[in-house]
Amino acid sequence: MAKYIAVIGGGPAGCHAAYLLHKQGYEVVLFERDPSIGGRTCSWQEQGWAIDSGAGFVTNFYSMLWPLVNELGLLAEMTNLSRSNALTNGQKTVDFTVGSVSSFLSFPFLGTRDKFRMAWQAALITARHQKLDLSRPETLASWDDRSVRDEALHLFGEEVYQYLVRPSIEPFWYFSCTDVSRAMLLGLMAKASTAKFFAFKRGMSFLCQRLVAGVKVHVNAPIDRIARDGKLFLLQGEGSGRTERRAFDGVVLATTATAAHKLTSQLDDHLVPAATRNFLSSQTYVPNVHVAFLTDDRASLPPMSSLFPCGPHRSPVAAINFNSHKQQSRPSGAEHQDIIGVFLNAQESQNCLSMQDDELSDHAWRLARELCPGLPAQSRLYQLIKRPEAIPLHSVGRYRQAVEALNAQQGPVVFAGDYLASATVDGALYTGLRAAQTLAKNLSQ
Ligand SMILES: Cc1cc2nc3c(=O)[nH]c(=O)nc-3n(C[C@H](O)[C@H](O)[C@H](O)COP(=O)(O)OP(=O)(O)OC[C@H]3O[C@@H](n4cnc5c(N)ncnc54)[C@H](O)[C@@H]3O)c2cc1C
Numbered sequence: 001m002a003k004y005i006a007v008i009g010g011g012p013a014g015c016h017a018a019y020l021l022h023k024q025g026y027e028v029v030l031f032e033r034d035p036s037i038g039g040r041t042c043s044w045q046e047q048g049w050a051i052d053s054g055a056g057f058v059t060n061f062y063s064m065l066w067p068l069v070n071e072l073g074l075l076a077e078m079t080n081l082s083r084s085n086a087l088t089n090g091q092k093t094v095d096f097t098v099g100s101v102s103s104f105l106s107f108p109f110l111g112t113r114d115k116f117r118m119a120w121q122a123a124l125i126t127a128r129h130q131k132l133d134l135s136r137p138e139t140l141a142s143w144d145d146r147s148v149r150d151e152a153l154h155l156f157g158e159e160v161y162q163y164l165v166r167p168s169i170e171p172f173w174y175f176s177c178t179d180v181s182r183a184m185l186l187g188l189m190a191k192a193s194t195a196k197f198f199a200f201k202r203g204m205s206f207l208c209q210r211l212v213a214g215v216k217v218h219v220n221a222p223i224d225r226i227a228r229d230g231k232l233f234l235l236q237g238e239g240s241g242r243t244e245r246r247a248f249d250g251v252v253l254a255t256t257a258t259a260a261h262k263l264t265s266q267l268d269d270h271l272v273p274a275a276t277r278n279f280l281s282s283q284t285y286v287p288n289v290h291v292a293f294l295t296d297d298r299a300s301l302p303p304m305s306s307l308f309p310c311g312p313h314r315s316p317v318a319a320i321n322f323n324s325h326k327q328q329s330r331p332s333g334a335e336h337q338d339i340i341g342v343f344l345n346a347q348e349s350q351n352c353l354s355m356q357d358d359e360l361s362d363h364a365w366r367l368a369r370e371l372c373p374g375l376p377a378q379s380r381l382y383q384l385i386k387r388p389e390a391i392p393l394h395s396v397g398r399y400r401q402a403v404e405a406l407n408a409q410q411g412p413v414v415f416a417g418d419y420l421a422s423a424t425v426d427g428a429l430y431t432g433l434r435a436a437q438t439l440a441k442n443l444s445q
Helices: 012-023 065-072 101-105 112-128 137-143 148-155 158-173 182-192 205-211 257-263 274-281 346-352 357-371 398-408 425-444
Strands: 004-008 027-031 078-081 084-088 093-097 197-200 216-218 225-229 232-237 250-253 285-295 306-309 317-322 338-344 380-392 413-415
Touching (some): 004 012, 012 205, 012 250, 065 425, 093 101, 101 112, 112 158, 137 182, 148 158, 158 182, 158 306, 158 317, 250 425, 257 274, 274 398, 285 346, 285 357, 317 357, 338 346, 338 357, 346 357, 346 380, 413 425
Parallel strands (some): 004 027, 027 216, 084 306, 250 413
Antiparallel strands (some): 078 197, 084 093, 285 380, 306 317, 317 338
16 A cells, blocks of 8 residues: 655755655655745846855765765756855955966965975875765764864864865854764865865756656645644645645655654654754754846956955855856846945854845845945845755764664654755755655664
8 A cells, every 4th residue: 555755944954855766656745835845945036047045055075965976866966066256355356277287386375384294284184084975964974073173273274274174164054163963174174185176057056856757746735733643644734724634654754854843743752852952942943145147248357257356354255256256147138247245154044034024135235346346336136045054963973863863763754854964965865865865764664
């Protein structure tokens, strides 16, 4: 007899779990709160553009993604991104290409001694830590004992920490290097010299769309209660007025940890052990605000794909992205236009969460022009998104706890989400795999 599975949450974690379970012959129904799937990989498709609202790239060292890309035939849907970015200390802006020796040697913010020390330590990390995989917390757990900042100061010293380590992490994850486990730094540095970056031409949410192409999906369908009915589960979503009549044999919770904790708070402890509840309730997130602007004068923009702040000064802007470099879908006749993404850091995002859109748009453009004076005085707001829970904080000890939480899962209620691995598309995909495997094992017993 067919077994029914509910997946709550249509980001990469939930979509991957749904894809794998559907492939194994289960009847899968996915419930997504928002009007479209993708979660934090959602793309804005307005006015003919495909602009990534959250996740903007994937790398060649994502171990889960590439087998899926091949299986789904998505290679032609991807575009190779430039590795060339710019760094600014507020006074001077310089080109910096990830993994380029000449870019490193000519980098003006570091002295020769610091460069030599950095190069030597980086070579050791590359040689020693190839097995570290940011998506698989079990490979990181042994290195989860101090912060990125402490490790970087120990290995490289203050200048390298401020001018190269922080700009390699904070513009992408928005949290501060003082708050995050060094396992992340080692995992990243082991792959940095050969790193390549890719995007989906039709926007990052294309991956989720393809994963659930054969699955029954309900959008605008927030679930806010899971009830037990004998051995089965009933789902309710009062916000959407939805009561799903079907009872499910198993449930995958692929939301943030906060939502997963709330949704399972009524379930018995044998379904959600106390240690798992503690792990969910203790997960913290940093917020992010992304404001995207449309400009008609692409030719006048500085010739770079992204600009990141560097140095001890903490800029409220985490990153500025020039989307035309990504070669994603754009409307015909818009060759002279560009969409410029301004991402605020965690502290500034927190300050801006309650601002009205007009005020926030003016504020973000002003901050962006302070960091990048070459931006035009005028721009138009294209889209903005405020995410109070943008990135799970992988604080020291968190990877070890994530391994325990993953191993403690037994089903028929299972959890997936980047907070159980790393805040990347690949980390989320891995947790979808683990959830699907655990649930399938449970249901086959
Ligand atoms: C600004 C930003 C930039 C990023 N850049 C990158 C990048 O360049 N590369 C990279 O690899 N990663 C990046 N990431 C991280 C990546 O986007 C996430 O790690 C990944 O999307 C997490 O997937 P997930 O499935 O765990 O969660 P999500 O993508 O958040 O999906 C969870 C889904 O659950 C839904 N949901 C929540 N509650 C309910 C409910 N009660 N009922 C139904 N549905 C519900 C949500 O609407 C959401 O769609 C970025 C993230 C952000 C915010």
